[in-house]
Amino acid sequence: MPHNIYMSRGPIVQFKLSDIGEGIMEVTVKEWYVKEGDKVSQFDSICEVQSDKASVTITSRYDGVIKKLYYDVDAIALVGKRGRGGDARHGPRRTHPQEIKGHKTQATPASDIKLSEVVGTGKDGRPEPSYLDLIPGDPDSARPRPKHRRQNQVMCVLWSPGFHKAMVKTMTAALKIPHFGYCDEVDLSRLVTLRAELKSMAESRGIKLSYMPFFIKAASIGLLHFPILNASVDEGCQNITYKASHNIGLAMDTIQGLLVPNVKNVQLLSVFDIALELNRLQTLGAAGQLGTNELSGGTFTLSNIGSIGGTYAKPVILPPEVAIGALGKIQVLPRFDAVGQVVRAHIMNVSWSADHRIIDGATMCRFSNLWREYLENPATMVLDLK
Ligand code: CAO
Numbered sequence: 382m383p384h385n386i387y388m389s390r391g392p393i394v395q396f397k398l399s400d401i402g403e404g405i406m407e408v409t410v411k412e413w414y415v416k417e418g419d420k421v422s423q424f425d426s427i428c429e430v431q432s433d434k435a436s437v438t439i440t441s442r443y444d445g446v447i448k449k450l451y452y453d454v455d456a457i458a459l460v461g462k463r464g465r466g467g468d469a470r471h472g473p474r475r476t477h478p479q480e481i482k483g484h485k486t487q488a489t490p491a492s493d494i495k496l497s498e499v500v501g502t503g504k505d506g507r508p509e510p511s512y513l514d515l516i517p518g519d520p521d522s523a524r525p526r527p528k529h530r531r532q533n534q535v536m537c538v539l540w541s542p543g544f545h546k547a548m549v550k551t552m553t554a555a556l557k558i559p560h561f562g563y564c565d566e567v568d569l570s571r572l573v574t575l576r577a578e579l580k581s582m583a584e585s586r587g588i589k590l591s592y593m594p595f596f597i598k599a600a601s602i603g604l605l606h607f608p609i610l611n612a613s614v615d616e617g618c619q620n621i622t623y624k625a626s627h628n629i630g631l632a633m634d635t636i637q638g639l640l641v642p643n644v645k646n647v648q649l650l651s652v653f654d655i656a657l658e659l660n661r662l663q664t665l666g667a668a669g670q671l672g673t674n675e676l677s678g679g680t681f682t683l684s685n686i687g688s689i690g691g692t693y694a695k696p697v698i699l700p701p702e703v704a705i706g707a708l709g710k711i712q713v714l715p716r717f718d719a720v721g722q723v724v725r726a727h728i729m730n731v732s733w734s735a736d737h738r739i740i741d742g743a744t745m746c747r748f749s750n751l752w753r754e755y756l757e758n759p760a761t762m763v764l765d766l767k
Contacts, residue, residue, distance in 0.1 A: 600647075636666075
């Protein structure tokens with residue numbers, strides 16, 4: 382699957398999708414992250430390809446402008462093959478190519494690109510057009526960049542390189558945020574009973590109903606009272622942006638590693654609507670098909686690490702968000718009831734982290750109290766449902 386790099390005042394470099402290992406010979410183009418005329422920088426995500434083993438994000442080797450995309454989404458591309466030819470079943474398809482124009486680059490192919498992948502076969506040494514044409518050249522192409530980056534060659538079932546890179550970037554940015562931590566325990570006994578009643582009803586509608594939709598909805602109702610927790614702040618902490626949409630992210634353990642898709646506009650959704658969307662996100666996550674739409678735009682996050690195990694956690698804020706909650710395992714534990722009798726209770730711990738530059742402990746605590754009360758008395762949620 383070659384990409385073409387067009388340099389309008391220099392040689393044109395064609396490169397092919399490198400061998401991505403594991404004996405994989407063909408991939409399906411799952412998503413283009415770029416379109417005609419887009420400017421890209423080296424290491425920007427270009428597209429997502431899927432093999433029968435995993436999905437891999439292809440990143441740009443150059444700064445430049447996208448000239449042409451040669452594969453439609455869902456088309457099959459052969460690893461290391463030229464863009465022309467191929468039989469009807471497996472061969473690369475050229476469908477609805479999009480022409481993209483641009484200007485010269487100073488970029489050169491990364492030193493580890495195999496010679497056979499850098500060919501000039503067309504007129505004036507230009508290669509024939511292939512799957513993706515990109516005209517390199519970026520105003521800030523003079524900035525230092527890694528010299529020996531291996532490209533498209535990491536095949537990883539647990540980690541998609543693109544997502545891992547994004548995680549490194551996000552977590553490094555998160556380190557700059559002074560985290561405030563706050564923990565509490567929640568008695569979910571009533572919610573356990575309620576969910577047991579509703580679970581089969583949801584199943585009859587083809588939906589799996591876990592506790593997450595309740596946690597997410599209670600958080601959204603809480604955010605209506607504490608909008609500062611559904612905000613973002615600029616670097617100098619001068620401007621706070623309050624987000625109208627409650628796009629609640631949920632940390633998801635997927636075959637591509639940790640991803641955080643979000644359920645959009647939770648403030649407008651019922652618990653059942655949230656369950657429906659959560660089911661969809663989990664199905665996509667299990668298939669390694671979560672895309673930009675699902676993964677971008679989150680405003681607040683919950684991480685249900687308790688579905689795997691554990692009680693407390695120390696969640697890390699996902700900038701530009703300002704707060705995150707981690708949920709522990711629901712455990713059956715002895716607790717005292719209102720009249721001092723020991724009862725069997727379903728207890729879950731919650732651990733919140735918030736950006737202490739703009740959120741104080743009292744705010745986090747009040748939000749947590751409200752969230753806890755809704756979950757401990759789930760019938761009260763009905764009163765506040767939109
Ligand atoms: N305690 C006890 N049981 C739990 C639970 C908890 N905290 N969370 C979920 N369960 C139960 C569910 O109710 C469900 O039970 P039933 O089969 O009886 O319905 C079962 O465990 C499986 O639930 P699930 O995991 O499929 O669904 P979910 O909506 O609860 O969670 C998701 C979805 C995506 C959050 C979860 O699958 C996941 O990926 N969790 C890991 C998150 C993670 O890695 N966090 C760390 C981030 S920091 O690195």
